[in-house]
Amino acid sequence: MRVLVSSCLRGVACRYDGSAKPSDAVRELCGKVDALGVCPERDAGLPVPRPPAERRADGRVLLADGTDVTEAFERGARVALERHLRRGMKVPLAVLKAKSPSCGSGLVYDGSHTGTLVRGDGVFARLLKKEGVCVVSERDVELCKPSVEHPVALVMGTGLGHLAQLVKPVRRIDYHDIDGFPEDAVPVQGHSFEAIVGTVDGVPVVVYPGRIHLYQGYSATEVASLVRHAERLGCRDIVFASATGAVPGNAQVGLGIITDQVNLTGKNPLAEWDGTRDIQTPFVGMTDAYTPYLRTLARGVADDLGITVEEGVLAGVLGPCFETPAEVAAMRLMGVSYVGMSTVNEVIMAHALGMNVLGLTLAANQSGDPDTSHESVLATAERHAADFERLVRGVLRLL
Ligand code: SF4
Incomplete structure (x- = not known):
C-alpha cells in the first residue's frame, strides 16, 4: 500500500x-x-x-x-x-x-x-x-495506534467469532459481568459470550465473539453495552464485523467495508441516554462515523493481499424477519449496499464516545433471497473465514 x-x-x-x-x-x-x-x-x-x-x-x-x-x-x-x-x-x-x-x-x-x-x-x-x-x-x-493501555476492540457477528481462536489470551471476561449487559442473555448459534483480552500477532486486543440484538427484545443501550465496556477498558479503536445481506444491484455476496450507515431500527442508544455518564451530549454529529483512516487501511490491505472486498453503506434494521421485496427495492434506491440487524446502534455509541470505528461485513446472501436461513449465513461465513481473518490481521498489523 x-x-x-x-x-x-x-x-x-x-x-x-x-x-x-x-x-x-x-x-x-x-x-x-x-x-x-x-x-x-x-x-x-x-x-x-x-x-x-x-x-x-x-x-x-x-x-x-x-x-x-x-x-x-x-x-x-x-x-x-x-x-x-x-x-x-x-x-x-x-x-x-x-x-x-x-x-x-x-x-x-x-x-x-x-x-x-x-x-x-x-x-x-x-x-x-x-x-x-x-x-x-x-x-x-x-x-489509532494500539497499546496495552489502548487495545483494539473486535466485536464479532454471526459466524465470524472464530477470530477469538487467534487470541493469545491474558484474561477472559464473562459478558454477564459487564455493566449493562442483560443477565438473562444467551448466545445465538455462532456467538459466544466470553470476551478475550490478549494479543493477536502481538497487537493488544479485546475480542467480543458474540453480541445481542434488538430483535431479541433488548434495548439499544443493552445492545451497546459491549461498546461502553470496551471504551472503559481503554480501547480507542473498535472493529465491528457482522453478517449482512447484499442489496442486489448495489453489492455482491462477499466481504465489504462499511462506509456509512442508515439507522432504520427505530432505536438509538443516545435516545436512552441517562445523562450521567460517559457522554457529554446526545446531539452527536455522525459524519465520518466510520473512521476514514481505518477504512482506507482496510481497503489497502485487501488490495495488497488480493482479497475481493466491496465498499458500501449499511442499513440497520430491527429484524428478525428478512426484508420484503419492496424494502429491498427501497434500500437500493437509497444507495444502501448492505442490510443487517446489528452494528448501527453500536456504531452510534462508539462514535459518541469518540472511538475510531472500522466496520467490516460479510454479505452472506442477496437481500430478499427467499432461501436465506441462519444456517446458510453460517455456511457462507465459513467459506469467507480465511479472507476475513487475513483482512483483520492485515489491518491490525498496520495500526
Ligand atoms: S508541513 Fe511543510 S515542511 Fe512539512 S512536508 Fe508539508 S510543506 Fe513540507
Missing part, C-alpha cells in the same frame, strides 16, 4: 524554521507500507529556513509581513501532485502534517499570524482530496 507522508513527519528538516517534526507513530507506519516522502514547499523551491506562512479563508497564502506567496505554494503543491499521482500511481492515503498552509487538513491557521485555527485545508491537502486521496494527520495515526 502506497502512502504519501509529509517529509517533516519522517524527520527531514524541511520546515520553515529549519526543523523537522518527527512522529514515532508515523515513522512506524512508514516501516510497514510503501511510504513516499513529500514536501510541497520544498518542491516550490522555497528556502530553509523561510518566514512562516498561513493560508487565509479566501485561499491566499500570506507571510506575517503581508507578502502574498500563494503562487509559490500552489506551484509546489502541483509539482508534488504531478510527481506522485499523475504518473498513474495509486496512492489511497496521505499522512500530512497538521495545521500547515500546505499539508494541513481540516484545521489550518487563519492567516492572522495570531495562532488562531479555523476549519479548512492547506493547498496540497486540498488538491489531494480532490483527487480522492484520504488525507489524515499525524494525530489520526497516533490516536
Whole structure:
C-alpha cells in the first residue's frame, strides 16, 4: 500500500524554521507500507529556513509581513501532485502534517499570524482530496495506534467469532459481568459470550465473539453495552464485523467495508441516554462515523493481499424477519449496499464516545433471497473465514 507522508513527519528538516517534526507513530507506519516522502514547499523551491506562512479563508497564502506567496505554494503543491499521482500511481492515503498552509487538513491557521485555527485545508491537502486521496494527520495515526493501555476492540457477528481462536489470551471476561449487559442473555448459534483480552500477532486486543440484538427484545443501550465496556477498558479503536445481506444491484455476496450507515431500527442508544455518564451530549454529529483512516487501511490491505472486498453503506434494521421485496427495492434506491440487524446502534455509541470505528461485513446472501436461513449465513461465513481473518490481521498489523 502506497502512502504519501509529509517529509517533516519522517524527520527531514524541511520546515520553515529549519526543523523537522518527527512522529514515532508515523515513522512506524512508514516501516510497514510503501511510504513516499513529500514536501510541497520544498518542491516550490522555497528556502530553509523561510518566514512562516498561513493560508487565509479566501485561499491566499500570506507571510506575517503581508507578502502574498500563494503562487509559490500552489506551484509546489502541483509539482508534488504531478510527481506522485499523475504518473498513474495509486496512492489511497496521505499522512500530512497538521495545521500547515500546505499539508494541513481540516484545521489550518487563519492567516492572522495570531495562532488562531479555523476549519479548512492547506493547498496540497486540498488538491489531494480532490483527487480522492484520504488525507489524515499525524494525530489520526497516533490516536489509532494500539497499546496495552489502548487495545483494539473486535466485536464479532454471526459466524465470524472464530477470530477469538487467534487470541493469545491474558484474561477472559464473562459478558454477564459487564455493566449493562442483560443477565438473562444467551448466545445465538455462532456467538459466544466470553470476551478475550490478549494479543493477536502481538497487537493488544479485546475480542467480543458474540453480541445481542434488538430483535431479541433488548434495548439499544443493552445492545451497546459491549461498546461502553470496551471504551472503559481503554480501547480507542473498535472493529465491528457482522453478517449482512447484499442489496442486489448495489453489492455482491462477499466481504465489504462499511462506509456509512442508515439507522432504520427505530432505536438509538443516545435516545436512552441517562445523562450521567460517559457522554457529554446526545446531539452527536455522525459524519465520518466510520473512521476514514481505518477504512482506507482496510481497503489497502485487501488490495495488497488480493482479497475481493466491496465498499458500501449499511442499513440497520430491527429484524428478525428478512426484508420484503419492496424494502429491498427501497434500500437500493437509497444507495444502501448492505442490510443487517446489528452494528448501527453500536456504531452510534462508539462514535459518541469518540472511538475510531472500522466496520467490516460479510454479505452472506442477496437481500430478499427467499432461501436465506441462519444456517446458510453460517455456511457462507465459513467459506469467507480465511479472507476475513487475513483482512483483520492485515489491518491490525498496520495500526
Ligand atoms: S510543506 Fe508539508 S512536508 Fe513540507 S515542511 Fe511543510 S508541513 Fe512539512
